[in-house]
Amino acid sequence: MDRTTEITSVLWLGTGIMLFLAFVLIFLAAFYKNYMTRMKREEAENLLLVSLESANAERRRIAADLHDSVSGDLVAIRNYLSILQKTGEASVEPAIWAELREGVENALQNTRQVSYKLMPPLLDTLGLMAAINDYFERLAPKTSVNFSANGEIGELPQEIAYELFRTVQEFTTNMLKYGNATFFAVEGRDVDGVVSLRILDDGRPFDFFALLATGSGAGLKNIRDRLKVVGATLTQQPPGNGNDFLITLKRKK
Known part of the structure; x- marks a missing residue:
């Protein structure tokens, strides 16, 4: 009888240990899954942040180039056309002067608008x-x-x-x-x-x-x-x- 009781106790103890180990394995698997999910989410957020920061830096650079270079050149062309028209050094029809000035003004406004949209x-x-x-x-x-x-x-x-x-x-x-x-x-x-x-x-x-x-x-x-x-x-x-x-x-x- 004592032998049977001892075997039964060992079986219950073994079963308990196995169940405990099974719960531990399930917990570790769930923990690892959650950990990997969190890591992937954080990695995706970091990549998105780096991407947005790079895009913002590029927008600032392009906006600065448009403002300092292209807009400056267009303003210089506009001023030069005004000087030529006033001095009459170039024999160009008034209608052509008007078209030239309108074209430069439109290009200047569009450039400024693009620059503003890129980086206010x-x-x-x-x-x-x-x-x-x-x-x-x-x-x-x-x-x-x-x-x-x-x-x-x-x-x-x-x-x-x-x-x-x-x-x-x-x-x-x-x-x-x-x-x-x-x-x-x-x-x-x-x-x-x-x-x-x-x-x-x-x-x-x-x-x-x-x-x-x-x-x-x-x-x-x-x-x-x-x-x-x-x-x-x-x-x-x-x-x-x-x-x-x-x-x-x-x-x-």
Whole structure:
């Protein structure tokens, strides 16, 4: 009887040890899977950050080249044409002068516009809210929408300010294209180490996250990726009379 009890105890002990080892193996497998998933996610985020930083640096370089080189050359050509026309040193018909000047002016304006789109100059000199306000002032004469940008945000790292600015542009473009809005506003705040941008419009309501889940719209994905790479979060109030979004970002200490 004692022998049987001893064998039974050993079997139960062995079974318990095997179950314990099985649970340990399952735990280690799950832990390793989660660890690898986290590592891959962090690696993807780091690659995205490096890619955006490289793209931003290249945009700054091209914008500077356009502003300092091409625009300078066009201004010099325009001035030279003005001198020739005034002095009458070149026998050219007035209509041809007009076409030449118009061509140079168009090229100059297009170059400045491309340079601005690549890297808004006020973003580095006066900050995010000034750049957004300038962007709205440029848009307003071309649309029937009333734009408003108010609030103060302290100095931000260039890469963060750029991504937030482009996010506002994406929301604005989306609203102008699909929203049929008459009003669009951005309110900036910078309190207790938290930067926030509230984006409002009175256009057609839409559910940002529902549309994003369906894979609709490259612009929505761009917004998500830009905010993700700088560590910002986006929340949306329930759609009502227009749309109400809030972007928040904690300053790094």
